[in-house]
Amino acid sequence: MSTKTSPYARLTESLGLDTDNEWPSVVRERLAAYGLLGVYVFVVWFPIYYILITSFKPTAEVLNLPITFYPHEATIQNYVDIFNNRPFELYTFNSLVVASTTTVIVVTLGTLSGYTFSRYDFMGNKSLLLSIVAARMIPPIALIVPFFSIMSNPPIIGGLTGSLYDTKIALILTYTFFNLPFAVWIMKNYFDGVPESLDEQAKVDGCSTWEGFVKVILPVAKPGIAATAILAFIFSWNEFVFALVLTSSEQAQTLPIAVSLFVADDFVDWAHLAAGGMIAALPGILFGLFFQRYIVSGLTQGAVKE
Amino acid sequence: MTESQYSLRRRLDKLFVPLTVGPTVLWIAGIIVYPTAKLLWSSLFFTHPITGQKQFVGLRNFRRLLFGDGGALLNPSFVSFTKNTLIYVGFSVTISFLLGLGIAILLNKDLKGRGWLRTAVIVPWILPYVMSGLMWRWMFQAQYGAINGVLMQTGIIDSKIAFLSDGTLAMMALIIADVWVFTPFIIIILLAGLQNVPEQLYDAAEVDGASRWSRFRNVTYPFLKPSILVALTIRIIFDIRALDLVWVMTQGGPGTQTEVWASWLYRTAMVFNKPGEGAALGVVMLAVTFGIVAVLYKLFGETPYES
Numbered sequence: 001m002s003t004k005t006s007p008y009a010r011l012t013e014s015l016g017l018d019t020d021n022e023w024p025s026v027v028r029e030r031l032a033a034y035g036l037l038g039v040y041v042f043v044v045w046f047p048i049y050y051i052l053i054t055s056f057k058p059t060a061e062v063l064n065l066p067i068t069f070y071p072h073e074a075t076i077q078n079y080v081d082i083f084n085n086r087p088f089e090l091y092t093f094n095s096l097v098v099a100s101t102t103t104v105i106v107v108t109l110g111t112l113s114g115y116t117f118s119r120y121d122f123m124g125n126k127s128l129l130l131s132i133v134a135a136r137m138i139p140p141i142a143l144i145v146p147f148f149s150i151m152s153n154p155p156i157i158g159g160l161t162g163s164l165y166d167t168k169i170a171l172i173l174t175y176t177f178f179n180l181p182f183a184v185w186i187m188k189n190y191f192d193g194v195p196e197s198l199d200e201q202a203k204v205d206g207c208s209t210w211e212g213f214v215k216v217i218l219p220v221a222k223p224g225i226a227a228t229a230i231l232a233f234i235f236s237w238n239e240f241v242f243a244l245v246l247t248s249s250e251q252a253q254t255l256p257i258a259v260s261l262f263v264a265d266d267f268v269d270w271a272h273l274a275a276g277g278m279i280a281a282l283p284g285i286l287f288g289l290f291f292q293r294y295i296v297s298g299l300t301q302g303a304v305k306e
Numbered sequence: 307m308t309e310s311q312y313s314l315r316r317r318l319d320k321l322f323v324p325l326t327v328g329p330t331v332l333w334i335a336g337i338i339v340y341p342t343a344k345l346l347w348s349s350l351f352f353t354h355p356i357t358g359q360k361q362f363v364g365l366r367n368f369r370r371l372l373f374g375d376g377g378a379l380l381n382p383s384f385v386s387f388t389k390n391t392l393i394y395v396g397f398s399v400t401i402s403f404l405l406g407l408g409i410a411i412l413l414n415k416d417l418k419g420r421g422w423l424r425t426a427v428i429v430p431w432i433l434p435y436v437m438s439g440l441m442w443r444w445m446f447q448a449q450y451g452a453i454n455g456v457l458m459q460t461g462i463i464d465s466k467i468a469f470l471s472d473g474t475l476a477m478m479a480l481i482i483a484d485v486w487v488f489t490p491f492i493i494i495i496l497l498a499g500l501q502n503v504p505e506q507l508y509d510a511a512e513v514d515g516a517s518r519w520s521r522f523r524n525v526t527y528p529f530l531k532p533s534i535l536v537a538l539t540i541r542i543i544f545d546i547r548a549l550d551l552v553w554v555m556t557q558g559g560p561g562t563q564t565e566v567w568a569s570w571l572y573r574t575a576m577v578f579n580k581p582g583e584g585a586a587l588g589v590v591m592l593a594v595t596f597g598i599v600a601v602l603y604k605l606f607g608e609t610p611y612e613s
Binding site: 029030033034036037040041044045046047048050051054062063064065066067069109110112113115116117120122125128131132135137138139140141142143144145146147148149150155176177180181184208209210213234237238240241245255256257259260262263268270273274277280281284285287288289292295296299300 | 315318319322323325326327329330331333334335338340341342344345348408409412413415417421423424425426427428429430432433434435436437440441442443444445447449450451452454455458459486491494495497498543546547548549550553554568571572575576581584585587588589591592595596599
């Protein structure tokens with residue numbers, strides 16, 4: 001900004017006619033914005049770049065000084081190793097099963113109830129919705145003790161299944177619990193924006209409530225459903241604490257746990273950790289690059305994250 | 307359509323509300339009421355670490371947690387871990403909020419390539435926290451870390467710094483990682499809020515010769531207030547309870563110098579196998595969380611979920 005104080009100078013400046021300077025203030029401001037954003041993006045991406053190049057360095061180069069900022073001898077050996085020496089295909093499979101199953105349950109229940117919360121004025125709907133939102137305020141970490149004991153000794157289905165500890169089912173149940181409230185919230189807000197005349201039109205055309213919902217409302221709600229699904233998937237894929245508490249073997253452990261296992265007491269296997277970390281980070285990076293719009297809309301409607 | 311099909315349809319339509327809302331309500335209620343009740347109940351018991359025998363001890367877990375065993379007025383661990391939590395949450399929320407606000411304002415300008423910039427900015431937040439934590443641990447690594455590498459190879463420092471072996475530096479490293487992870491969240495929420503500000507108001511303020519600060523204070527801020535509340539509430543609550551970054555970067559160390567409530571709870575309940583004391587700390591965290599939400603609502607005068 002200019003420091004000129006005379007009324008004339010201020011007037012010319014506010015009109016964008018900066019006479020003392022070859023560049024008008026709008027251009028200067030825009031350049032400054034690009035500059036600052038550029039620095040921010042560089043700083044934000046540097047660590048990701050550093051772990052990416054580490055994943056392609058042979059161990060010898062990782063433990064060599066002075067450190068290098070690009071791999072001098074790029075190799076994919078680290079990626080081969082983690083699938084050969086560790087059951088990374090199982091961890092990836094577990095992550096996929098847990099995240100997709102959770103997403104399906106969360107999206108189905110969230111869409112159904114979100115629609116009804118948006119359209120129907122039934123007994124206790126306000127307080128029900130408020131309790132669902134309040135459920136998001138409960139700090140999950142506070143619940144590790146009860147969840148651990150419930151999953152080790154399930155009260156209802158325990159007679160049938162025995163302990164759910166160290167199963168993917170335990171993770172799916174837990175993640176559904178943590179993701180459902182925000183899904184209801186996003187979908188309710190989304191349906192609030194869908195005109196009710198659509199529902200009425202469906203009724204006039206002879207649809208039952210269910211048919212109207214499936215044939216008319218659902219297709220319109222696709223962007224909201226996509227946002228909910230992407231967020232539910234990412235949250236479940238990334239979750240660490242409950243996976244740490246509720247699993248102990250590769251039959252249920254997910255990628256975040258697998259990555260943390262590269263840290264031994266005094267020694268960290270950085271090259272392999274970086275490769276595992278990149279695999280765990282892949283959905284986040286891909287979703288971020290291609291579905292950023294849905295993530296943003298889902299976030300601003302749900303404004304909640306686990 | 308036959309008569310029976312028609313009546314089935316009518317009956318299904320009548321059941322629309324309970325059938326759509328029922329499963330969600332049952333799921334959340336069953337799985338909230340029961341674990342929360344169990345949390346309160348477990349906080350009243352002592353479990354023998356070896357035999358696993360449970361013994362009802364009333365509020366003794368809370369007394370131990372807050373006042374300790376010794377003669378001190380307050381449990382020294384409680385005091386010091388609360389202090390760590392306050393430093394960690396206070397600095398990371400403040401820094402990421404100010405940084406996020408600045409970046410959101412920049413991104414709200416009519417710039418070419420804004421979509422790409424927004425994508426580039428959002429990514430850190432959607433990576434697994436564990437991977438981000440380990441990534442920062444690698445950045446701060448004493449021998450081969452990039453930060454020491456850059457500082458050494460540009461000649462800023464002469465000898466390497468063991469960031470994670472010093473209490474203050476380790477806390478600083480945690481805060482940097484936390485800011486890195488969560489600033490995108492602030493940016494998104496505030497950017498959405500900024501888009502609610504009517505453009506004409508800016509023009510009017512500019513014509514009136516309002517300064518940049520006064521424009522922010524009188525035009526932007528009132529429209530942004532609901533988003534600020536959402537961003538701060540969720541950010542603070544999340545930081546108090548988040549374990550991932552702390553656990554993989556420092557495990558509360560060196561010593562207990564970065565031990566925060568979340569890592570203390572995990573250590574007590576899962577590592578030291580004292581579920582009763584862990585549950586008591588869980589109850590305290592629950593109360594504090596609801597307290598913070600109440601205070602923030604009061605300060606900003608509206609609920610974040612009605613904006």
